[in-house]
Amino acid sequence: MVTIEIGGGFENERTVELEVLPDTVETGLSENIVFQQSINVGPSGPEDALSEIEDAFESQRALVRVAIGGIGVIGEYTFVPDCPSGRETPDEVLYIWFRSPPDVLFRQNRCR
DSSP: OEEEEEEEOOSSOEEEEEEEEETTOOSOOGGGOSEEEEEEEETTEEGGGOOEEEEEEOSSOEEEEEEETTTEEEEEEEEOOOSOTTOSSOOEEEEEEEETTTEEEEEEOOOO
8 A cells, every 4th residue: 555645835725636546547537536635735734734644545556646726737746666565564655745836746665
């Protein structure tokens, strides 16, 4: 499973939409969505201390999109599983960092 960790912030609170789709998706149909969640992100980071979404989606090659209400998609990232299955170490982690002006950076852990 993949955990999503969220950090950063904007100058003003914004609603951010996270969406994960299989990398083979050819259309934007809702049945193709692997994970979707709206999060309010404020000046000091996610509201309600939401900084981690455990087991957001099953570890698979996937397209991660981040959109902001009123602006649209501000970033996309192709997640590629890097941890061998059956490991006793923590699951895959995708880090999403927001900053102003509306921008997003992606990073993922590296298993060896």
